[in-house]
Amino acid sequence: MTSKKQTLVTLDMEGVLTPEAWIAVAEATGIEALRRTTRDEPDYDVLMRYRLDLLKENGVTLSKMQEVVGALGVKDGALEFLDELRELTQVAILSDTFEQFAAPFMRQLKYPMLLCHRFAVEDDMVVDYEIRVPDPKRKAVAAFRSLNYQVIAAGDSYNDTSMLIEADDGFLIHAPDKVKADFPQFEAAESLEELLGLIKGVL
């Protein structure tokens, strides 16, 4: 059934369009403890304070982090996926990343709109971080729906499920089995190509 509404797609960034930035910094700097994720430390603020302390102790500058991310490249096919999607509908990336951290990825993806958070930076060192708004992905989907868009959301993990629930249509992409099992109501794609097909089906 074709919807009568205009459409807008919201996408998670890391794991969907790009690799995980913190993991890349861990690998490039050899600071293994930067591999810690919300799976190990569910309290995001505790995790972020831990990460910022590690950056400081090891003298890892923002420039260094951006250099690592820039050298990393986006996922295979991510730019082509976005280009085809942008021919068909509007797109916003919703992420818990930070503007300065994601900038090299956005350049490679031809600047899709990215709604995320921001580092506080002094002398090229990340000294703090600012969460723009609580539950930002869900709230962004609600904001676009308030503008009378049919919103189609896709993401890979638990922190995406509130936006998938808020959206008119939600899809999982590259999701771990546990996420798929816990949210069987969302069709799961295993590639960007498959996701594009699912999205086209509801445009």
Next chain:
Amino acid sequence: MTSKKQTLVTLDMEGVLTPEAWIAVAEATGIEALRRTTRDEPDYDVLMRYRLDLLKENGVTLSKMQEVVGALGVKDGALEFLDELRELTQVAILSDTFEQFAAPFMRQLKYPMLLCHRFAVEDDMVVDYEIRVPDPKRKAVAAFRSLNYQVIAAGDSYNDTSMLIEADDGFLIHAPDKVKADFPQFEAAESLEELLGLIKGVL
């Protein structure tokens, strides 16, 4: 004063980044009556019905309209302006145009987010149009502000002033003298370069 908030810029399209699409179709088809604007007919619905009747009477297809717009090109410096802006902040184009009409412009501008309306199309003819939401520019600015963004808006005419008022910072660009006189509270730029300077001043 540097704001603590993350920023997002909303821009009008026609007259700011692109030429006026209806005027271009009038010129390319020789249908002089398509030059009629909201200055001649303030009731937008009456104007749009008039335009659609003219398209039908003259057999002007959507493909033809898109061909005209595609051949037209965007304004000088518009892509460079957007590219520099997208390095600095997030950008959304807010327009009273229609998705299918603006598509060739968006392709040339590397797909910024465009929130606008949509034509109803049958057999390559525009048969109707759908207004997504009333007062869409103001509502979009309010939606982004609800996500805790400092919103900076720029446009050239009366239909932009409600979004300029709703925004944290509003600028006029290429505005007629009458608009500038009626809204002296908004600084007025005469070029995209000047507008970029004004925007940088409030980021």
